[in-house]
Structures are given as C-alpha cells and as structure tokens.
Amino acid sequence: MDTQDQVIALACSVVASGAGAWWFLRRFSQARHLLDTPTSKIRSAAQGYVEFYGVLHEAADSQLSGPLTNTPCLWWRYKIEEYQSDGKKRSWRTLESGSSDVWLRLDDSTGSCMIDPRGAEVRPLTREQWRGSLRHPLGPAKSGWSAFFSSGESYRYTEERLHVGQPLYAIGDFRSSGGGRQGLDLGTAKGAVIREWKGDFNGLLQRFDSDSNGQLDEREWSRVQLAAGLEAEDRHRQQGVQPELHHLGKPAEAQPFVLACAGEDELVRHFYWQAAGGALLCVLGALAAAWLLGVTTV
Numbered sequence: 001m002d003t004q005d006q007v008i009a010l011a012c013s014v015v016a017s018g019a020g021a022w023w024f025l026r027r028f029s030q031a032r033h034l035l036d037t038p039t040s041k042i043r044s045a046a047q048g049y050v051e052f053y054g055v056l057h058e059a060a061d062s063q064l065s066g067p068l069t070n071t072p073c074l075w076w077r078y079k080i081e082e083y084q085s086d087g088k089k090r091s092w093r094t095l096e097s098g099s100s101d102v103w104l105r106l107d108d109s110t111g112s113c114m115i116d117p118r119g120a121e122v123r124p125l126t127r128e129q130w131r132g133s134l135r136h137p138l139g140p141a142k143s144g145w146s147a148f149f150s151s152g153e154s155y156r157y158t159e160e161r162l163h164v165g166q167p168l169y170a171i172g173d174f175r176s177s178g179g180g181r182q183g184l185d186l187g188t189a190k191g192a193v194i195r196e197w198k199g200d201f202n203g204l205l206q207r208f209d210s211d212s213n214g215q216l217d218e219r220e221w222s223r224v225q226l227a228a229g230l231e232a233e234d235r236h237r238q239q240g241v242q243p244e245l246h247h248l249g250k251p252a253e254a255q256p257f258v259l260a261c262a263g264e265d266e267l268v269r270h271f272y273w274q275a276a277g278g279a280l281l282c283v284l285g286a287l288a289a290a291w292l293l294g295v296t297t298v
Contacts, residue, residue, distance in 0.1 A: 169261070
C-alpha cells in the first residue's frame with residue numbers, strides 16, 4: 001500500500017469511527033427518551049413532550065391512496081429503484097422516493113389528537129416490495145408465484161402504508177388549543193395585536209390619528225394600547241369557547257419524534273441494537289486507524 005492509499009484508508013477509518021460514535025450516542029439517547037417518558041392519555045396530557053398509545057382513525061378530508069398500488073390509506077411512503085450492474089459492481093439505485101404529509105388522527109379512550117407526520121421516524125405495519133420491468137408499476141403489488149417469476153426484472157418498488165384501525169405508538173411535542181385551557185398573557189397578546197395593526201399603518205392612523213397630522217402622539221398612542229388590550233381580551237374569550245384541539249408534532253429540541261405500529265419495548269430493543277452496531281463500527285474504525293498509523297510510522 002503506497003502513501004496515498006494509506007492516507008485515504010486512514011481518513012476512511014477515522015470517518016467510520018466518528019460516524020459509529022455519533023450513531024451510538026444518537027440511538028442510545030433516543031432509547032432512553034422512550035423509556036423515560038411515561039405514557040399519557042390525550043385528555044389529561046401535559047403540554048410538552050409526551051407519549052401516546054392509540055388507534056388510527058380517518059380524519060376529515062384525508063382520503064389518500066398509495067402512489068404505487070392505489071390502495072386507500074392514511075399515510076404512505078414509497079421508493080422506486082433500478083438495478084445497475086457494471087461488471088464487478090452491482091447495486092440498486094433510487095430513482096424516486098417520497099412520503100405523504102397529510103395529518104393523522106390518533107384516538108385513545110379519552111380523546112383525539114391530530115398528528116403532523118413531517119419530520120417523524122415512521123415505522124408502519126404494512127410494507128410491500130416487488131419487482132417489475134417498467135419504471136412505474138402497473139396495478140397492485142405482485143405476490144406469490146408472480147412475484148417469484150419477476151425476481152429478475154430490473155425495477156424494484158417499495159410501498160409502506162398506515163391504515164384505519166391500526167395501533168400506533170406516538171411520541172413527540174404535544175400542544176392543545178381552545179377549550180379555555182390557555183391562560184391570557186395580556187402583555188404578549190396586546191403586543192401581537194399592535195404588531196398586526198402596524199402592518200396596515202394607514203388604517204391605524206385612520207382609526208386613532210384624531211388631529212389628522214399623520215402621526216400618533218402620546219395621547220393617541222395610549223388609545224391604541226387600550227384598544228389593543230381590549231381586542232386581545234376579546235380574541236382570548238372567542239378562543240375559549242372553541243372546541244379543544246390537540247396536536248402532536250416534531251419537538252423543537254433534539255428529542256425523538258416516532259410514529260410506529262409497534263410497542264415501546266420493541267422500539268427500544270431496535271434502537272439498542274442499532275446503538276451496538278454504531279459502537280462496533282466506532283471500535284473497528286479506531287482499530288483500523290491505529291493499525292494504519294502504526295504501519296505509516298514503521
């Protein structure tokens with residue numbers, strides 16, 4: 001091995017070790033988050049990072065179909081790959097992929113929660129994979145003997161879905177609105193109203209510039225603040241009579257956001273195995289780097 005090859009191999013070893021360490025810390029931390037977060041009921045859950053178990057139900061205006069199979073569902077993810085071979089190297093290259101971003105409805109025995117799946121690690125129960133000779137499949141997924149005889153075709157299709165009635169484990173950032181739950185921070189709410197009014201400054205002048213000089217003096221500005229406070233209180237009262245709505249989404253902090261048709265124990269085991277793989281990669285990369293450094297210095 002010449003010097004250039006040794007440098008490249010050393011760099012690859014260091015990168016592999018660092019990537020393994022990062023993956024170990026990430027998966028181990030995520031497993032601990034899942035274990036340390038108690039399961040809550042939707043109606044009584046505290047605001048913030050929570051964990052729910054429930055059943056998926058159809059939400060209003062959420063009719064979806066899988067893009068490859070045209071199967072009705074609540075959520076989908078798909079991938080189209082092409083088999084490539086250039087002599088010694090053979091691999092599957094991804095041509096297309098994507099996932100839906102329509103909100104999901106999770107119900108438990110106490111209420112309903114709408115879930116924004118964007119940014120979530122989704123682990124669905126339904127997964128279909130088959131092959132074909134065209135870039136886009138015609139008809140539903142192949143199964144049985146038809147799937148066996150198509151194993152030599154050059155395109156591979158994968159579609160994953162969530163369906164009505166399937167169980168779902170969800171952990172993420174929980175927020176509620178309406179129903180009189182939210183207290184009024186008058187200063188913040190009044191400031192938001194004033195900023196909104198300033199966006200139409202001409203309209204603000206028409207309402208409060210009593211001497212028509214194109215400016216708001218101290219007395220006129222006091223009336224602006226008084227009116228803004230009254231408007232903020234009125235908006236809060238209107239929000240209080242609206243139905244209570246619950247939402248779950250991606251946490252702002254580096255906490256896991258997981259939607260899975262599996263229990264917590266199964267997810268934690270999976271994360272621990274992945275953490276162990278990261279640790280193994282870190283150790284092997286470090287050993288390879290140490291060996292290469294020893295060879296270089298000899």
